[in-house]
Amino acid sequence: MCGIAGLVGWNGQDDLADIATAMLTRIGHRGPDGLGAVIGDDWALGAVRLAILDIAAGQQPISDDSGRFWLAYNGEIYNYRELRAQLEASGAHFHTQCDTEVLLQAWIHWGEACLDRLNGGYAFALYDRLESRLILARDRFGKRPLFTARHGGALLFASEMKAFLAVPGFHFRQDAGQIASILGTWTPLPDQSGFTGIAQLPMGMWMSVDAQGMTQHSYAPLAFADGPAPADETEAKQMIRQTLTRAVDLRLRSDVEVGVYLSGGIDSAIVAALATDLNGRPPATFSVTFDDASLDESPEQQAVSAALGTRHQALRIAAADIVDACPQAVYHAEVPTFRSAFVPMFLLSRATQQAGIKVILSGEGADEAFLGYDLFKETLLRSTWTSMDEDTRRQRLGRLYPHLDHYGPQDIAALTGLYQQFASETMPGLFSHEIKFQNGRFSARLVKGAGDPFAAITALVAQHPELQAMSPVQKAQWLEYKTLLPGYLLSTQGDRAALAHGVENRCPFLDPAVLDLASSINLRFDDGFDEKRLLRQAFADRLPDCVVNKRKFPYRAPDAAAFAAAHPDYMDLLLSDSELAKLDYLDAGFAKRLCAKVLTKPASEISTKENQTFLFLLSLALLHHAFVARQELPGHGLQRPAPPLMRMVDLRSRA
């Protein structure tokens, strides 16, 4: 795992080698084992490396024998051995055992057609010196990040935006329009960053940059096409076991030890069980636990660890720990965030690193593929609401929220009224998310004159006519794969939280074969209200009953109440009128009213939407402080040393 950065079209006075080194040093946490760069006349690219495969020979950036192509690459291509065999059969020669070289040769042999063959999470930059052309590409689910920014005549790119802090003359500015959209839809859209002039390369896309301009292309549109359909439930469970075994096996390829993050849920338990079976010995496992029993899943974590015999390490998180680490974790996340649950994951990666583990597997992606979220059940219910009689509605509502203590049988009438209001589509293409986005409308009120916070996502779905042929639940999945998964779970709570401490996270449930299989099984053998039923049953005899039979339990951490109790100094960013005024796009009156309520009323009176909006407000203020104002954040103890310089290739023509 690594971080990459670079630029093309540079005509400034500053030395390109210095700029590239400074950019890479800013993201040195992603690759503490070494820094390398190649410098051309008006371009540069490089990587910081976390050595996982072929540790001695895998330095970056690398080039082909002719020196025409230079590649800086972040991520893992899990099927690199199979691709290498195919390339060798076509005459390619290899100098290393690294997947980096396989990617380089794959591009040389197959061009952009290579992208669809790659199974993994990656982002890369490849410079073609013959054509003076830069290629940037990103994996199909948005596992690994890649940001671009225009700066004068140059185009900057980096795994994390903080690399741009090192570019002379570059300034960050928060973008009110994007922020309204982020608050409305809960996360950045695939191309959004929250800052003016900075874009993400969306998942499943590549771009080409040369003197003629910039073009962007999609290579892996998200689809829920039915794969080979199993004949019955027995065969379905068999296929689930086979496909996941293969997905975990591919992700155990590493020259360093691979651990597992155990959440307490079924998905990560399955991953841990398969890792144990495939390795022939139990892995090291890591978990967060909470003082607050309503959030804590230690009994299930311990049950899985005991059943498999893993070497387990639990990190107990108090509310004060979240408050202490929040500014640093937000700095790593770089985008506004709607909840605090990424902060414990930021702290867990530090504990994982201290335990000597560089690679972990997790259960991320299972709920999207196998319909684990309540959202999917809500969509099923709402899409057939008007055709159901009262008894059926009552029975379905009762099955909807078995885990949520804030809804109960006494609320059936209220929920009926609610669903009645949301029984037909009023936001084109967004039916499944209309209830969820009501919380977002509340958050978007933070932005003065926000306009329509859903204009951007409405435009996004309109650009995808393939959605029209999808069922309401598939549309809901599509939106989850484009919003919450890449915009929070894989990024703020995933890649950024793990790589902050040089830990690479791998997700077997994001294997394309797993999604294809799930798409062929979902709703075929049941009505979907017993979420992930076949997935759970497929591993019922391998895992403790308390985990197999546990219903979906959303991973949460203490939210606004933690900040109300601890009242850290940095809350002045919100509570001082002059500090708050620096965020000139905010509706200061609404922000103050929100803070007054959230920080004084008992936690039981603070609703989800208020918690969510408070976390957005706090993260916006911290991001402004760190990126726009370039002020120090609390938490200096978390600073890490720059990676050692391993390679500097100077290709500049001398006058």
Add this chain to the structure above:
Amino acid sequence: MDKIRAFIEDQFLVSFDEDFPEDTNLFKEGIMDSFGYVQLCRFLEREFAITFSEAEMTGNVLVSLSQIRDTVAAKVAALGKAG
């Protein structure tokens, strides 16, 4: 009945005035979220000793402050007659 207004203003951080009249559809304006709606129903049932039926709730009764007031007043009056 001003308790209802106060509850909504506090729960949803809004202020009813000329720009935000009491007959505003709270769902369409994005004021009402799912948790808040359930809280509102619980509040009304507790405060006015009334119970909503599922059939009533499919009639779009609780969408604006003025509608909520009318509905609650009618239910309270019906209770009085029955008692």
